[in-house]
Amino acid sequence: MKAHNGMRPHDIVILLKIIEKQKGWLSKEISEELKISPSEISESLNRSSISGLLSPDKKKVMKSAFLSFLQYGLRYVFPVEPGPIERGIPTGHSADILKDYFISEETYVWPSRKGKAKGQSIAPLYPNQIFAVEQHKKLYDMLALVDAIRIGKVRECEKSMEILQKLFENNYA
Incomplete structure (x- = not known):
């Protein structure tokens, strides 16, 4: 079983990008469009799959689970404080x-x-x-x-x- 060391902020962006692209997306395209390395995309997909936000085959965002995470967990996992x-x-x-x-x-x-x-x-x-x-x-x-x-x-x-x-x-x- 793969280790899950917690979600990272860019995991949210990658999941949103997959939703934006809808069907037929490639990791290489996501990497190029977001300017995130292919290895980091792969690691992100693994984390999201383990957490239940991405299907086990890593092709489909589990939208209901993702919406729940955004609604109830996002502000606690990735808090923000306004700057100058x-x-x-x-x-x-x-x-x-x-x-x-x-x-x-x-x-x-x-x-x-x-x-x-x-x-x-x-x-x-x-x-x-x-x-x-x-x-x-x-x-x-x-x-x-x-x-x-x-x-x-x-x-x-x-x-x-x-x-x-x-x-x-x-x-x-």
Whole structure:
């Protein structure tokens, strides 16, 4: 039996990427698109499979289990504390996917020179996340929703879970 030394933050990103790609994905493509080494992708898939978030054949995300983990475990396993004001890419309730639902004076951003917003910085789940979200809108939306769950209040978490579930079911335009 393989050892499981706990989930890592980029495991969440990899699972979201698999959901974004839907069917017929290859580890090599995931590696290239996320700028994560092939060996780290393989290790991540093993961890996710052992934890029950990925099927035993490592081809399908167990969406119900993954949603439960995001809703009830994410903020405890990968907590976030807002940092200093920086320029960056909006995330959490500040991202386009959520900003119409909430009025807030706070803005959260992933620090980036390319960003056009200014707000409290939130550390991305992995170093190359900014590059990946610039290339893939649906992944950006899902990661912003994940941040809303990590840092949000009850209403933000509930709305984020509702939207994520629709995205996972592929019913979200």
